[in-house]
Amino acid sequence: MVKLKSNDDKEFEVEEAAVIQSEMIKNMIEDGCATSVIPLPNIDSKTLIKVIEYLNKHINMGKAAETGEEDDLKEFDEQFVNMGWEELFDVIMAANYLNIHELMELCCQSAADRLKNKSVRAVREMLKITNDLTEEEEQEIINDAPWAFEGPEIDDTVN
């Protein structure tokens, strides 16, 4: 078992088999620096719970392919990424910090799927981005590729 400590001083115990999916912690264990509690100053407990949930589910990734539990895992992944933007970004940051490649892929793909086909206005609202382009600059970009701004699939809703 490996003990992880979030930035709000809560400790979590995780099986070693699960936690070594994180490249960073794997290296720490190999170097023998993981004897006591591993502090994770960039991750709060809410995000860490999410990450540990993912790690525990994916502990038997290799076996799942043989036993036909792939669909189950897929369903879990779909459920897992069903969270708000803020939460999703927190998980991505944590995955980036802990260097968990699979989780990074999953979350980035999910974020990309949410963004695609959205209108410019919707993206700005979803990610709370301030428009700092002048009207002329915006028009120039639109003139560059007008076909990108028209089409039935463009979605103006924010979710």
Added chain:
Amino acid sequence: MVKKKLAFDDIAYNLPSDILFLILARVPVKSLLRFKCVCKAWNVMISDNEFRRTHRDQSKALAREKLLLDKHYTNEFEFRDLKTSQLVTITKGVFPPEKFRKAIVLCSCDGLLLLKNPRAYKRYVLWNPSTEEYQTLACPYSKDKHDVQMVVGCVMILVPMITRVPVKSLLRFKSICKAWNVMISDDEFRRTHCDQCRALGREKLLLHKCYSNFYTNEFKFRDLETSQLATIAKQFNDVRRENEVVVKLEAQEVCKRDNFKYLGSVIQSNGEIDEDVSHRIGAGWMKWKLASGVLCDKKVPPKLKGKFYRVVVRPALLYGAECWPVKNSHIQKNEGGTNADVALDVWAD
């Protein structure tokens, strides 16, 4: 609407650009082009070449490639998604410039098409169907239309294909046609090929056997993948004669020499040491002459002459001779040298 947009200004997610980069690399092209309008930072990132490359590789990895169908007679194109097996038309388009209507598709690479009008063989057009941008190309050299077709074709699809071919086959392929020879001899191609080989783990271990090299001119390679031993017999001299290289110093051709002096010994182009042997004998003679005042003086006792000979003449005579692969003829020559010494010795006495 504008007011509502401003309401979101106050809090923005603190997202590092490298993570945004990873997310945007997975967004389809059309959406990306629209997202350039989101804000300045996004516009800069999406317009960046590095981002474009990553995005292209990502699209390939996600198998987001589309099939382009060409209706030959009407010259209409339509796209179909390969992922959803049901053939759904995504867009229908007609190729814009009149001149290239009824053109044939020569090849494609990374979503670009190379078109050619059969009636105007010197003109080609590079077309990106998804952005509907195109660029016409004039033939670089138009003497032989087959040649050109090959060259242009090579750049587009052959490079990714034949960079995966092993070196030995490549060298053979050079003789296929001019265009292949040009491409395979290209430095850029070599670099790509080298990287590709490394990626495929096709490196070989060179077993450097000094002695067997010296006598048999043979190199041994061990394939790291199959761990088979492959011997490549290479005659140094033959190799050199095959690719006679002209060395130039500021446009002045440098003559090839058969031997040169390096660190006190003479190195010959054919690997022999004849020059070295005669040079050493000559050096021995020089020292002998310098010391002749003592060596030829009758008043000096023979024992002292012997000491003089050992200290002055012999080191010069044998300098660098510790590792000569000596032949009989050399021994004879050298004996001639020492016999002369002995003769002189006798005469001096």
